Amino acid sequence: MTPLLALDNVSKTYFNGDLAVEVLHDISLDIEAGEFVAIMGQSGSGKSTLMNILGCLDQPTSGDYLIEGENVASFDGDELAALRRRTFGFIFQAYNLIPTATAQENVEVPAIYAGVPASDRHERAEAILQSLKLGDRLHHRPSQLSGGQQQRVSIARALMNGGRVILADEPTGALDSQSGEEVMALLRQMNDNGHTIIVITHEREVANEADRLIEIRDGRIIADRSRKRRANPDAAIGLAQRTREGFAAIADMSEAIRMAMRALRANLFRTILTLLGIVIGVGSVVAMLAIGTGAQDSVLSRISSMGSDLLLVRPSMANFRGSPGGSNVTLVPPDADAIQDLPNVAFAVPEMTSTVTLRRGNIDYQTTANGTVPQFTEAKSWAVGRGEFINRNDMETYAPVAVLGQTVVNTLFADGTDPIGQYVLVNKIPFQVIGVMNEMGASAGGNDRDDVVLVPLTTGSMRIFGQRNIRTITVKVQDAAAIDLTQERIQSLLNERHKREDTRITNMSSVREAFTETSNTMKLFLGSVAAISLIVGGIGVMNIMLVSVSERTREIGVRMATGARRRDILVQFIIEALVVSAIGGVIGLVAGLATGYVAQYFGMPVAFTAGPLALAFACSFATGLIFGYLPARNASRLQPAMALSAD
Template sequence: MQSLIALKDVSKTYFNGDLAVEVLHDISLDIEAGEFVAIIGQSGSGKSTLMNILGCLDQPTSGEYLIDGERVSCFDADELAALRRRTFGFVFQAYNLIPTASAQENVEVPAVYAGVPAHNRHERAEALLKSLNLGERLDHRPSQLSGGQQQRVSIARALMNGGRVILADEPTGALDSQSGREVMALLREMNENGHTIIVITHSREVAEQADRLIEIRDGRIIADRAKKGRSNPEAAFGLAQRTREGLAAIADVSEAVKMAMRALRANLFRTILTLLGIIIGVGSVVAMLAIGTGAQDSVLSRISSMGSDLLLVRPSMANFRGSAGGSNVTLVPADADAILELPNVAFAVPEMTSTVTLRRGNIDYQTTANGTVPQFVEAKSWPVGRGEFINSDDMEGYAPVTVLGQTVVKTLFPDGSDPIGQYVLVNKIPFQVIGVMSEMGASAGGNDQDDVVLVPLTTGSMRIFGQRNIRTITVEVKDPSAIDLTQEKIQALLNERHKKEDTQITNMSSVREAFTETSNTMKLFLGSVAAISLLVGGIGVMNIMLVSVSERTREIGVRMATGARRRDILVQFIVEALVVSAIGGAVGIVAGLGTAYVARTFGMPVSFTAGPVGLAFGCAFLTGLLFGYLPARNASRLQPAVALSAD
């Protein structure tokens, strides 16, 4: 009959630089299904190395290792993991339980990597623990269990996937005499149920309880003595057939997340410090982009309210500098009339402004007077709130009438009385209030647009400003697509009328585009500054993951011994990094939105949109993925035997 396990001239050599140390020398060994075998030897004899090779935790340097006639030496890492998952169960001297998991969760680990559904895992783990008299300890962590109880949990874990071959490494070494006897009795019972048992020990008393005793010294088998035949190979074969293959992967993402949460809770303070980096980075991105977008939207709305189909004509700055007090400024109301005659011009609104002092009763107030024409409300998209606006009769009759801004009304009429029909003094000249403008708020430059009095251009020129030159002409075009051509025609017209180029024209559409470009650049700058914080947080994630891999090396070895493939380990640690980033990202979003909300309560323009939130969270997630990959990759490339021997 073909042996279950066969080693043919197996040797193992370890290399330390140029130094080669041969630990096993041409070991040949056959173990049949259903045997109870003890391998005995002193420390340094090579028995642990032999166990690692038998359990596919390590591979021989030379020779052949066959399981059921299948050559194991040509298997890759994932195939070896699958073989361990479906064939072997491990019982370790140090128990090697995951300290952050409960007894039931520890037992379920092999089934997780076998792809067994959660409810099936729970039922089998519970049944195994109850059969080992641990039914009252399902939710206890290893630190809450005695040594004997921990070893029984380790045995239940070894049986979780069927455990056709149970490899027990010094199973009684860390136990008292009574617990040791109980564990050996359990191993005997498992053998009688068809499991092949291989015990690695240095104790002659323990070894004598096996049916076959193999003695190893200096890497060679010096004795192989069988006390009686094998137990029940047929039962063992049937049990192996019933072992579930599953998907050989973590059963679902939720299981990986649960593992991650357990690991993060184990070092809560360190996790919180790592989260702070992500929180600050994400919060900064959200808050800065919300405030930046709000400021941009506010200014653009002001510009848009003026209209993107507007041209603003004003005297050139060079002309201002070349004259004292602006006396040589030649822009006059007639220029507006001439511009109105050009094609594609809807209207041309001339304006002149000056600082004036208002008086009503015993209240004096300094503000800006604006002499304008009836088309002003259309040109500025600024409707009258109450009363009426200046009309053509007021213009022709030089009427002393005025329309007040909301700020002026609040200042001059603090008692809340209706200003319509009342008189105010403008530079000691009485003007009747005929209307009140609707509220506009601050301009793009931050100036209060409601702090103004509007008077007929003709009246203002004669009675307030003392000059006929105007400061600006606002031109609205009929077809915005031809605004550039219209601008050129207006400039040519004014140059011809003035016999020189003493005016400049601002295209509000160009202003909007220029501001948008500048604002986007500023937002990019602010976002980059915030991204630096996110980068720092990412480095923190990488640091915590590197430390976590270092601290949990033995746990990684246990997971590999129970069937985890390299990509399972890779996924687990990447998920841990992503969980940190996701939690930090979520808290950071709340903090960022809260900061932006507080800023809005202080009067700052803020825009809450999904874009910055999604961008910030996506960046946090990507940060976790990028910075978590290297530690996860390092963890996945550990050799099981090396990881299990880590301190």
């Protein structure tokens, strides 16, 4: 009989410039329908890469991969998406749920791309969640669910389209023992129902639950043992296979708009700022110079509020090319110490961040861990409200201490307990709370700055992040007038330390100067103020969409893993840009009319006609289409495996 999945001398090599790293070496493997297989190996053994190839999230460098005897090497992107849609269901260690969607909406994602009608999707998703004892959590978002509940939602998502093959990557890795046992019992039940189960794990006790154990080391299979038990594979008939092949409901414009509105609501404040550029542009077409001048003052005011005495040091984009997951391999803490010693540098604050799970009692909460240094509070102008901040001794002794943001305190200590001196688990590691930061509120991007746990950089590097490289160094200069010279000194210092130019420095003063020049041009060419305003608004849309693509890289990977084609992703992000522009156009028309009538009230000559109103709205719509295309194209060109491994 033809095996369901067959690998024939498959190898996988990653390229980083001229450096080639072979992760898999001539793997040959057959998996029959209905098997329960565990692939076990330590970190770096190649098991996750093997899973990505098995799930058509990545392609081998050499060798053949056959599914039911058909070689997938000749499949294009849409054919691979259709294959994932009708054949595979994925369960991830990090759950990979869309944070802005409810449990039911997360489960429905694969069916959207399979073309299942909305009513059928809702009914099936609810039924699966009910069967997994999540009937009372249908409308809860991932942040409102425990780790075990989130994993069950991801299992429900894997079952949504029927999923003949369920690929589970470390499904119990982020769970406590009881939740892990429940997940393994669910996998066994799914196998009994006819699903082919492939579990990727490094834990022997998890692997022993399977009927077949494949051990992998250094990219080679070193053992393959089977107990010959196999379920009835005919029992699992995918829902996706009963739909029209190649059709995806994302083509339904109403569904695409609904998904766009949900994404925009998730970052409401940032969306409002994006709308502001379009509103100003359209309003300037209608009300001309008055709104144009307002746009100038608004943009310069926001740039000034960010501070003109800051430099942000990051790795150059070229440093990420070819590096799986985009990990930072450039900046290290001694770089910040060296920058601190330069003239005119007030502070050089290194930071590394990662999403972590906090636990206190029976409360699990996902937040951002920020590894930093004692100068953080002064550099960021953010004071400690209670207790104390990280000190030099904490850094030198790798102390497991933490300072909490107010949002984290409100969540973990809702019972009124004083957090100072208490212990919380950070990714299952106990940290003692030594302080609570003053409340800061939302950032300019709409993110909650109080939703953070601050730990010593040394402790975080060793015990949480698992790396010594830092993501950014924020430099505050003493004299803003000499910021350009300081920037040159920092760049020269880093080039000398790294023996190459692999960092880039963002100068907020230069950004402000660029906007000032644009504003002066707008004043010189009064007749072009409307067009310039629209271009600025369009650039704002493009920047925000690029940020959105960057922040939602893993979500894009999840959508691709569940069957989204490249054009589905392209359409979704273009529609998001169009929705922003259309809403901004309507508000801009109203604002322009209102401003015109106010100007008219104060004696200015104003004449409104239908032509400019229609032209203004058409221009706003075109702006969204033109400037939204590039971020949408970038999103659609992401590789699923790389997107899923993004931070």
